[in-house]
Amino acid sequence: MKLTAEQVKQIEVLLAKDIFYKDIRLEMTDHIASYLEETLAEGDDFTTALKQYMNSHHKVKLLTAVREQEKIKDGYYRNYFLRQFVSPKGLLVIASATSTIYIGTLLGPWMYRVCVFLFTLMVIWFLTGFLGLKSQFILRLKEEVQVYYLLPVLLVSQGRRYFEEWPVLPYLEIIGFGLMFTACYFIYLTNKAYKTTKYA
Amino acid sequence: MKNSSLYKGSLTTIIMKLLEENGRMYGYEITQKVKQITAGELTITEGALYPALHKLESEGLLDVEVERVDNRLRKYYKLTESGEKETVNKMAELEEFIRNMQSILSPDVKPGLQL
Structure with missing residues (x-):
């Protein structure tokens, strides 16, 4: 079942408070949307499925991935900033x-x-x-x-x-x-x- | 990923090999492809996959392309030129590792015939 633009937006809004970097947030939105599209059958309730995902171990794993990615990005930009001084x-x-x-x-x-x-x-x-x-x-x-x-x-x-x-x-x-x-x-x-x- | 340090050490090699074979892939697709190839035996979790992809990207081994697909933006990963060279090296390393492991585990079998 393909998600509508509004449904994708709902996922992004839910992730906004947890993920600082926009590119990481959009990638995670796509990941969740792909998962839901694959697991949801026609007629299934999207909101319930999204709520279940957000309360499951999947979200914990996703946020673990996010923290790791943020660390990589933070390090990259910090080095980019500091390297300029020398x-x-x-x-x-x-x-x-x-x-x-x-x-x-x-x-x-x-x-x-x-x-x-x-x-x-x-x-x-x-x-x-x-x-x-x-x-x-x-x-x-x-x-x-x-x-x-x-x-x-x-x-x-x-x-x-x-x-x-x-x-x-x-x-x-x-x-x-x-x-x-x-x-x-x-x-x-x-x-x-x-x-x-x-x-x- | 399946709870084994043997698999964990090979994650980047698995990703690069898949990208070499498929041209370009997105994160979720990689997890599903691995599940499909190994008939569900091996599962790459989000927690392991995305940091590995970002690390490879920051090292210049992967390049990204962003496209709008099904009402959202999708980030595709593909090997850079140096990524392709690194894949060859990593595969050679892995094959050597497998050969050595076979020599240790089954010393009577000629390792060259097993690959």
């Missing part, structure tokens, strides 16, 4: 960002505030999808490590309060901001890699 292009971006901020600090003390403002704006941008740039990479990171990814932001923003007398603090701030802006750019590139998924 590439020649990455080092160039870090150097450019740090130099620009350094030159800015020579122009006036307002540079620090500009950097904090811009970085906060970028974090909001990635999290809320402002201008259509919602970052799947950050959303996944947030899901995995809660809010701890915001620690660097907190460290830089609170650094002045606790280490004001430290002579190297301004330089560390410049390097810190340089790295954070570079990370923003690499998050943008990693997000682009997410979007090249063949389920786009």
